[in-house]
Amino acid sequence: MTRPPVSEPPATHRWVDHTSEVELEVWAPDFAGVLAEAARALAGLLLRNRDAEPEGEPRVLEVESHDREALLVDWLNEVLFVAETRMWVPVRFEVLDASATHARVRTWGVPVDEAPSMVKAATFHGLEVREGADGCEAEVIFDV
C-alpha cells in the first residue's frame, strides 16, 4: 500500500470572508504545491475542521483544462465531486504530475456518513494564479 506523505510541503493558506461566499488564498513554492494546499484547505472546510487521519487505499484523480487558472478550479471541483458522490473526502495529496493544463494527484481520504454538500462549487470569480521568484500564490472563491 502506498503511504500518504508524512510531511507537508512548505505551503500555507487562509480563508477570507465574503457576504455570501468564501475566498481562499493559497501560497506554495510552485503551482503543484498550490493544487495540494488548496485541496487541503477545501477538505478542512468540508469536514468543518474536524481532524481526520486518512484511511484505506489512495485514489488517483486526474484533471485537464485549457489554462492554469481553469485547472485550479477544475481540480477543486473534482475534489468536491468525489467527496459528494463517493462520500469520501480526500485529505492528503501527492501531486504526481502537474502542468498548466493537466494534473494527476494521488489522494488519501476519509469516509464520511453524510455527503458534505455545503460547498456548491469553486468559481471563476476573482480567480488568480501568480507565479514569481517567491513561489506561487492563488485566489479562488467558492459558492457556499
Next chain:
Amino acid sequence: MSRRNPKPQKFDAAGKPPRPPRPPRTIVRYPSERLTPWLVEIPKSARADMLVPARVYADEALWERAIGDRTLEQLVNVATMPGITGHAFAMPDAHEGYGFPVGGVAAFRAEDGVISPGGVGYDINCGVRLLASEIQVEEVRDRIEPLVHDLSRTIPSGMGRGSGRGVVVEDMDRLLGEGCRYLLDQGLALPADLETTEAGGALPRADPGKVSDRARERGQGQLGTIGSGNHFVEVQRVERIFDPSAAAALGLREGQLTILIHTGSRGLGHQVCTDYVRSMDAVMARHGIQLPDRELACAPFHSKEGQAYFGAMCAAANFAFANRQAITHSARQVFRRAFGDGGGNGDGGLRLVYDVAHNMAKLEEHEEGPLLVHRKGATRAFGPSNAETPEAYRGVGQPVFIPGSMGTASWVLVGTDEAFGRSFGSTCHGAGRAMSRTAAKKVKPGQEVRKDLEDLGIVVRCAGAGELAEEAPHAYKDVDNVVEVVHQAGLARKVARLVPIGVIKG
C-alpha cells in the same frame, strides 16, 4: 465591514513568518442619480464598457448597504454583456455574489444576445412553494411539536446514506424532460399541483441529453430532499393579511397553518452550472466575447454552446420543480398521519398555492421582443393580465413568496402588470445576506440561536449548531424593509405576512 481577515489561520510548515494581510480591495464608486425614493440609476456613462445603464431598487438604507461592497461593480459588469437590453437591475435584497450580484436581473435579446450560467447561479431553479392547510394554528397548538418532528423524520436532508436519501428515480431522462409531469405519472403529484406551479413544473425546452453523467450522479438519491445552506421547510402561521381580496383568491386567511418549502436542484444543478461555466469559459474568445469577470462566462444564445446550456438548465430546473413536488408528497403523508385525509381530495389537506423559481433564465416575450431574462436571486412577478399567470390568479397577479431568514417572517406578494416594464416582471427573492457566515457565528453561537428561536415558540429541527449559527436572523437584512421597497416601487404587492412556528433545516 472588513473584507479581509487580518489573521492568517494557518502558517507554513517551514515556520516562515505569516503572510501579511493584503490591503482591502477598493470599492469602486460610480456616479448615480436617485430617480424615486425607491430607485437609483447608474448612468451608462459611468464606465466606458457599459452597454446599458444600471438600476438599483433601494431606499436610502438599502442603498448604503449596496455601496458598501462590490454589488454595484458586479452589476456594472453585467451591463457590459453582449445583447443586454433596457437596464441591468438589482433588487433591494441584492448583495455581492460571484459574477452577477445575487438579486440581479438582466435581459438579453434572444436574437443576438448571450446566455450565462453564472447569471443563473449554481443552484438552478432554487425556489419556493407555499402549501396552505385548512387548519387554524390555535386549534392544533399542542400538536405542532410532534408535527415538526414527523416532518423532519419524513423529509430527508439528502446528505446521509440509506434512509437519509430521497426518492429513487427510475427514469432520470423522463424526470429531467418532464419535471412534475413525470411525478404525476408516479403518483407523487396531483393535476391541480401542476396548474399552480410556474410553467406547469416542466420547462418545455429541457434537453436531458445535455445533462452530464457527473451531474446525474450528483443528483442521484437527492429527489425529495432539502439539502443544506439556507434551504429549509417551515411550518408557519398567517399572521396578517394586507390585501383581503388577493388573499381570498390565494385561499389565505389569518391564523391559518401553512408550509413553506425552499430548496432547488441540489447537486445536479450545481454540476450543470460547473460543467457549462467551464465549457463557456473555454469558447468565449472564439465567439469574440471579452468580459471583466471570468465567472460571467457566456455564449451567444443561438450558438451550439448556448443552446446546450439552455437545454441542460431547463432540465435541471425540472429536477428542482420535481424536488419541491416530492417534498410536498412527503409533507402530505405527514399531514394525513397527523390530521386525517384532509377532506378526501387527495392532497392530504395541503393545497399548493404556487411554486416559483428565483434562480433561472427564461425565454419570455417582452415589449422589446423575445428576451432571455436572467434572474439570479430574483423572482418572476407577472401581473394579473399576463397569460403566464395561472388562470386561478388572473386578475390578482402571480403569487411570489419571499422567505425571510430562519425564524423571521416570510411574505406572500403578487406580481403587478407595471413590473413588466419596470424590472422585466421581476422582484426580490428574500431578505438577502448582510453578514458573512463566519461573522454570524462570532455574533452568536448555534446553541444560543436555537434557544432564541425556542423562546419565540418556534420548534427547531436542524442537524448542527454551526449551520444554525450561520443562518441566524442577524446575518440577514430585514425582510420587511426589502418587501416594503418592492411594494412601494410597484414591483409586487403585499398580500400576507407569515411567521414561523416550526423550522426544519437540512
